[in-house]
Amino acid sequence: MFNYTLGAMDTFEASIGTLSCNKLLEGDSGTTSRLLQLCKDDGFLYLQLDDPRIEIDTLWKDLEDFTISLFSLTEEEKTQYHFTQTGRPSTSGFKLAGKETGAVKGKKDAYEIYLIPYNEWMATEYQLPLVCPELVQRHRSLLSTYMRNCHELGLLILERLSTAMGYEDTSELGQHHQSGVASTSSLSLLKYLVHRSDGPNIGHVPHTDIGSLTLLHTTQSGLQVFDAPTKSWMFVKPQNNSLLINVGDSLHLLSGGLLKSSLHRVYPHPDVQANKYSCIYFMRPIEDTSITMPDGSILTSSEWHNRKFGLFAASEPQQAKDGGKGILLGQLY
Numbered sequence: 001m002f003n004y005t006l007g008a009m010d011t012f013e014a015s016i017g018t019l020s021c022n023k024l025l026e027g028d029s030g031t032t033s034r035l036l037q038l039c040k041d042d043g044f045l046y047l048q049l050d051d052p053r054i055e056i057d058t059l060w061k062d063l064e065d066f067t068i069s070l071f072s073l074t075e076e077e078k079t080q081y082h083f084t085q086t087g088r089p090s091t092s093g094f095k096l097a098g099k100e101t102g103a104v105k106g107k108k109d110a111y112e113i114y115l116i117p118y119n120e121w122m123a124t125e126y127q128l129p130l131v132c133p134e135l136v137q138r139h140r141s142l143l144s145t146y147m148r149n150c151h152e153l154g155l156l157i158l159e160r161l162s163t164a165m166g167y168e169d170t171s172e173l174g175q176h177h178q179s180g181v182a183s184t185s186s187l188s189l190l191k192y193l194v195h196r197s198d199g200p201n202i203g204h205v206p207h208t209d210i211g212s213l214t215l216l217h218t219t220q221s222g223l224q225v226f227d228a229p230t231k232s233w234m235f236v237k238p239q240n241n242s243l244l245i246n247v248g249d250s251l252h253l254l255s256g257g258l259l260k261s262s263l264h265r266v267y268p269h270p271d272v273q274a275n276k277y278s279c280i281y282f283m284r285p286i287e288d289t290s291i292t293m294p295d296g297s298i299l300t301s302s303e304w305h306n307r308k309f310g311l312f313a314a315s316e317p318q319q320a321k322d323g324g325k326g327i328l329l330g331q332l333y
């Protein structure tokens with residue numbers, strides 16, 4: 001599992017494997033096998049952005065500036081574009097801070113979020129009018145380029161995983177993620193309050209991700225992964241030129257349980273006294289993909305998305321009912 005080192009102020013730091021994007025693009029066989037190993041063992045890896053064909057890191061500065069100005073909109077504007085009232089529910093709009101359960105029992109979360117749905121934004125055949133602040137429309141080109149690059153990178157990872165898993169068809173996993181077909185894939189921008197572990201708002205609830213792959217760029221420490229053997233949470237250090245990639249529940253299920261959907265949360269890092277911003281592309285299967293649950297029941301990808309997304313938004317007592325907490329934590333068995 002995760003090796004770790006003792007960092008500043010006795011905080012454990014997870015040591016996460018790194019892969020080269022260039023080698024992945026070139027089809028290097030050692031990198032392909034290591035990708036499978038990391039996705040099986042940890043469900044987390046860093047992808048070093050060392051190939052000019054993937055334009056992601058060059059956009060981070062502009063994306064961070066945009067994210068900061070987006071969260072500077074007034075509370076009234078954020079409420080006007082609330083995610084329960086905007087577009088297809090739960091794929092578009094704002095959530096304000098402190099409205100959901102936090103990283104620790106009895107505390108609320110400490111982040112605001114803004115969601116941009118991939119399909120309404122990108123796909124030519126599937127264009128629902130996107131209801132969004134004018135500021136978002138003004139950054140159309142930046143957001144489109146970023147999402148398109150993330151989606152292509154996700155497809156590359158799925159292709160290499162299909163190869164490493166021995167499928168004859170290298171699009172075995174990717175076929176459920178074609179561009180331009182309705183899915184709940186989205187770009188998620190987050191702003192965490194400056195907060196402390198003894199305050200009323202703490203980070204982000206422990207969970208596994210709903211979708212297939214999560215591609216994360218963040219400005220500060222705070223994300224923690226759970227190391228089951230030692231039952232401890234370990235901080236993940238943001239790397240300058242790397243994306244953090246993790247496997248989500250949908251890919252875990254599509255791979256028959258082989259790939260690990262990794263448990264994580266966000267918790268205030270004792271050395272960080274600044275807002276943490278995260279830009280995350282959630283790549284999820286197209287909506288009518290059949291997902292076989294461990295008990296043999298079959299759900300569509302959108303049914304799975306709506307069931308689990310509803311749990312994030314539920315109160316702590318509601319989450320505790322009908323195995324909801326277990327679903328949030330990725331205990332699908």
Ligand SMILES: O=C(O)CCC(=O)C(=O)O
Nearest residue numbers: 190204209218223266278
């Ligand atoms: O902001 C982060 O570092 C992680 C957020 C996260 O886990 C999520 O939005 O699913």
Ligand SMILES: [Fe+2]
Nearest residue numbers: 207208209264
């Ligand atoms: Fe997550």
